[in-house]
Every structure is written in C-alpha cells, then in structure tokens.
Amino acid sequence: MRTRFPPSPTGFLHVGSLRTALMNHLLSKQTKGSFLMRIEDTDRERLVPGAVENMLKGLAWAGIIPDEGVMLDKNGEVIQKGTHGPYFQSERLDLYRKYADELVAKGHAYHCFCTPERLAEMRKDQEARKQAPMYDRLCLKLSKAEVEAKLGSGDATVSERHVIRMKVPHEKTITFNDDIRGDMRFQGHTVDDQVLLKGDGFPTYHLAHVVDDHLMETDLVIRGEEWLSSLPKHLLLFEWLGWTPPRYAHVPLLLSKDRKKLSKRDGDVAVEEYITKGYLPEVMVNFLALLGWNPGTTQELFTMEELIEQFSLERVQKAGAIFDPEKLDWLQGQWMRKIPVKEFAARILPTVAEKFPAANSDHDFTKKAALIQERITFFHEAPEMLKWFYEEPHVSVELLANEKQKVTAAQLPEIFDALTKILTDVSEKEWTAEGIKTAVMGNLGSFKQGQLLWPLRAALTGLPYSPGAFEVAEALGREKAMERLKAAVAIIS
RNA sequence: GGCCUCAUCGUCUAACGGUUAGGACAGCAGGUUCUCAUCCUGCAAAUCGGGGUUCGAUUCCCCGUGGGGCUGCCA
Numbered sequence: 001m002r003t004r005f006p007p008s009p010t011g012f013l014h015v016g017s018l019r020t021a022l023m024n025h026l027l028s029k030q031t032k033g034s035f036l037m038r039i040e041d042t043d044r045e046r047l048v049p050g051a052v053e054n055m056l057k058g059l060a061w062a063g064i065i066p067d068e069g070v071m072l073d074k075n076g077e078v079i080q081k082g083t084h085g086p087y088f089q090s091e092r093l094d095l096y097r098k099y100a101d102e103l104v105a106k107g108h109a110y111h112c113f114c115t116p117e118r119l120a121e122m123r124k125d126q127e128a129r130k131q132a133p134m135y136d137r138l139c140l141k142l143s144k145a146e147v148e149a150k151l152g153s154g155d156a157t158v159s160e161r162h163v164i165r166m167k168v169p170h171e172k173t174i175t176f177n178d179d180i181r182g183d184m185r186f187q188g189h190t191v192d193d194q195v196l197l198k199g200d201g202f203p204t205y206h207l208a209h210v211v212d213d214h215l216m217e218t219d220l221v222i223r224g225e226e227w228l229s230s231l232p233k234h235l236l237l238f239e240w241l242g243w244t245p246p247r248y249a250h251v252p253l254l255l256s257k258d259r260k261k262l263s264k265r266d267g268d269v270a271v272e273e274y275i276t277k278g279y280l281p282e283v284m285v286n287f288l289a290l291l292g293w294n295p296g297t298t299q300e301l302f303t304m305e306e307l308i309e310q311f312s313l314e315r316v317q318k319a320g321a322i323f324d325p326e327k328l329d330w331l332q333g334q335w336m337r338k339i340p341v342k343e344f345a346a347r348i349l350p351t352v353a354e355k356f357p358a359a360n361s362d363h364d365f366t367k368k369a370a371l372i373q374e375r376i377t378f379f380h381e382a383p384e385m386l387k388w389f390y391e392e393p394h395v396s397v398e399l400l401a402n403e404k405q406k407v408t409a410a411q412l413p414e415i416f417d418a419l420t421k422i423l424t425d426v427s428e429k430e431w432t433a434e435g436i437k438t439a440v441m442g443n444l445g446s447f448k449q450g451q452l453l454w455p456l457r458a459a460l461t462g463l464p465y466s467p468g469a470f471e472v473a474e475a476l477g478r479e480k481a482m483e484r485l486k487a488a489v490a491i492i493s
Numbered sequence: 494g495g496c497c498u499c500a501u502c503g504u505c506u507a508a509c510g511g512u513u514a515g516g517a518c519a520g521c522a523g524g525u526u527c528u529c530a531u532c533c534u535g536c537a538a539a540u541c542g543g544g545g546u547u548c549g550a551u552u553c554c555c556c557g558u559g560g561g562g563c564u565g566c567c568a
Contacts, residue, residue, distance in 0.1 A: 006568095007568090008567080008568050010567085010568075040568065042567090042568080043567055043568065045567085046567065046568080112566090114566095116565095116566070119565090119566085123564095123565095126494095127494075129494095130494045130495085131494075131495075132494075132495035132496070132564065133494095133495085133564060133565095134495090134564080161566090162566095163566050165566095181498075181499095184497080184498085186496080186497075187496085190495070190496050190497085191496085192564075195565085195566050196566095197566085198566040199566055200566075202566085204565090204566070204567085204568090205567075205568050209568095224562090225497095225498075225499090225561085225562060225563095226561095226562055226563070226568090227562095227563090227568090228497060228498065228562070228563080229496070229497050229498090229562070229563040229564075230563075231497090232497095250498090252498095252499080252561090253561070253562070255560095255561080257504090259560060259561070260561080261561075261562075290505070290506085290517095291505070292505085292506095293506095294505085294506055294507070296507075297507095297516095298507085298515090298516050298517075300516090300517060300518095317499095317505090317506080318498085318499060318500090319498095319499050319500060319560090319561085320499075320560085320561060320562090321504090321505065321506090322504060322505075324504050324505065324518070324519085326504080326518060326519055327504075327505065327517080327518045327519080328518095329518095330517090330518055330519085331518090333530090333531085337531075372530090373531095374530065374531045374532085375529065375530035375531065376530085377530095402527085402528085404527095404528090405527060405528085407527095437526075440526095441526085448527090449526070449527065450526095450527045450528090451527085452527080453526070453527035453528085454527040454528065455527085456527080457527060457528070458527090458528085461528095463528085463529090464528065464529080465528055465529035465530080466528070466529075467528095467529090467530090468526055468527075468528085469526075469527065469528090470526070471526095
C-alpha cells in the first residue's frame, strides 16, 4: 500500500504531524508498500527556510525514512527520488493549471474576478445576517463573453489576479465511507465554491491534494480530522476528473489539557523540543502510537517493529486525545530501563567523561552505570548522578544528621564510631554490597537501620539522594570508602 | 450563526446486547535496604442527560446537552 506524508514547510515538525506520519509509515510497512514524502509548498508567504530539512530530520530521528519523494541523502542534503515526481508542489504548477482548465472546460469550475476586499465585505454582510459565509457566486453570472473580455483585457490586475473556483452542485448529496469514521454524508448546498487555483497561479491545498494523490497513486490518505469538512470538495474533484479517490482515514486531533487542538501556545508541540530534552525516539513513537490507538491487549510498550505488526485503523479512536506529558515521562523511564546495561553505559559515558575525564579510564564504569539506570530519566542527568564517585563529597553535619531517620548531631560520633568498627572488620575480599550489608545489618547494636545507613551513605556521597549505601560503598572500593568515612569523622568532631 | 464530527475513572483506554464496567498513567496508603528512584501490594476513581428498541443496554435508534473541527486566493 502506498501512503504519504505531505507537510507544508511552514515551520517545525509538530507532534501531531509526527503521529499521522507514523500511522502512514506503519501501514505502508505492514503491507510492504511504500511511504512517500511530498512537500506542500503552495503558500509562498508562510514558507520557512530549512523547514523541509528539519522535518526530515525529525522523522528520521523517530525512525521514519521515506521510501520515495523528498528525503535526505547520506550527506544530509534534501533530494528527490522516485518516478512520480516532482515532489515539491511548487514544481508542479503546470499540472495544476492543466487540471483547473479541464474543470473549467467541463463546466465544473469557473473564473472569479472578485477582489479580496469585496469578498471580505461579502463575508461581513453574511455574518451580520447570521448566514454561513460562502461565496455568493457573483462571477458565475458573468457571460462567456464577459469572462473572455476580462481575461483578454490586457489589464494585468484583472486578467492575471483572478482565481478559479469549483462549482459545487447544490442539489447533490455526497457520501463517503471513512476508514475510521464509517459512513458520512454532506449536502452540496453547504459546501462553498472553493478556490482551486489562486491568483498567483499556485493551487490551493484542495486541488493539489487531489491531483497529486491521484498521480502519485496514493492508496490511503491518513490525515488529521481538521480535513473532514473539506472531504466533500475533494470527492467532487476526483469525480469530475474521472478518478477513483483513495481510501481516507481521518484521525482524531491531539488535544491540550484544555481540550483544544494542540498548538504552539500549549508548550511543546515541536518534536525538536522533545529531542533536545532527551526523550528517546522509541518513547515518542510508543507514546504517539498509543494516543488514540490500542492493541486490544494490555501491552503498553511497543517497538516500531511491533507497531508495524499490530497497528490497525479499526482500533483507532474516534475522539480526540489529550497529550499527557506525565505518561510520556513514565514511558521514558520504562524505555531507559530497557536499554541493555552495557549499551546504557556506552551512551552515558561521553557526557559523564566530559565532566569527569576519569570516567574514560574507569574499568568499572558499567557497574556504576547500572547503579543509576533504574533512577535516571534522561541521559543528561548522568554526570550529576555519578559525581559522588569522581569527586570528593562535600559533607556537612546538617546532611549527616537527619530527623526523619532519627539521627541527631549529638549521636553522630557514636554512630561513626560504630560504622568505623564494623567496616574495618570487613576485609578487602568481603567488600561487596552483599558483604557490607551482612556486616552492617548483623551489627546494628542498639541502632535502627536508618541511623547507620543514612549517615554512611551521606558520608560516602555528600548527597541527599543517591544509590544505596552498600552499593555506593562497593563502587567506591574499600580504601576510598574508609577514607571518606574518616573525613566525615573529622567533620563531626 | 451554519456545516461536519465526537462522548467510559482527572488522563490514555478495554468490554459478540448479558462483566462485581477491566488495564495503564497520575493520586493516595503500605512493603523491599537509609534517601531518591525502581519494583511489589492495596485503595480511591467513570459509562453526559432524557426517551425509546429489547427479557436485558456502556454497546442499537431518536432528542437534548457538552466538547472539538471547519467556515481564507492557509495547510
């Protein structure tokens, strides 16, 4: 099956766009078809330089690489590949013109010379009369001779700055079966005479979509629900041009907490933002796939491969879904913990080494990485979480004493006395988390666990939060741990 | 306003017309090794309202209500 993703290069890659791109990608892969990328650059005023490259990079980050159309080559340059091009709509103007003319010739479209000012006024009137703003078909009343005269008038503002509108049959009922929503019907008289070709010679989305998706042989169009209202226009165009429309699946919109269409105002809607924050691509893909879709089982974690296998439009929700950052973060944690520990260590090593060069020559780095893997959310937190190992801790009485653990400053000498005694008895060979645990737990004396463990851990790390006391002691090694213990004793006495 | 569309815990969602309406996130309460985190256990939490159809509606139909989208020579 051929599916496609046709963004307009007017900015960053929106998470909602990534979601529809993902669905298109999943189904093309599931059916061993192809996924193509087309650029809808028909609005020249909103073009943003670099947007195409940015979007392709965002898709690639998520693991979505187009099979055809606009893509990135090995050097990161934007190229076009495929037999159905060009894939930039701005390079297909002659095509749109040709079909627009055909529609005029067939009587399904007409020239309109109304100025933007007149249209604005017309709409204002209609709204004042509580009517639906629709083109009043003033130019449809023009005779053929009048149209010819205007077109050949030599007055460029009239002959060139005019548009071609579709002539929607008011009496017609347009019906369709959407892959997600089922049967739908629209009454012709509620559909506006949409502009197909603009005054600047560029097509509007509607014409371009129909022409391109026919010529590019798209089998299935998965797009946002915001296009549902325009569907009858597209259906009419396919019919008039004598083409079979593709299958359509209108997916529900992504909503913000206030249930409005997710937009810039709602914070992070740019995929780029999530990349910078350190979210894993697997997490974004997993999260987006689960928004509005479910596998029918209780499985929550999905790889791209599993999604390709299991995704189906039948199980896509009809109602909009709120983008919940908390669930995103939960998924991030799940995926961080799924990374094999060796790989995890390899991924955090560069950032840790940047701050603590010693990490590069640390033979036990993987062991340390393992200690923080279950409590980390983003890779960039790693240096801070491991600093206790690479630099001497700043220990204070305030840190060592802890009310909740029933440790008072006055008790500290006694506590450290006990700790020193216990740990001195632990041999180099027994110096493992397990061995130290056995020693400490077996010699608590009159202390509660927390009364020994909190000061121990705090003395060793200088931190209120860190991996457990025994693990830290093992990681540090007997010599260093005893040194830090001694340093702490010096501070409290 | 008009048109289109949607409706189960706070959120994402499950449930051949028959279930004590299930799971997950978040929340709360416990537990494991002191903290943080993980993990485990438990608790709380929903079928928008009204009519039908039916022996029986979350499920089918109608009407409300509420939400969303569109209503551009934007996409």
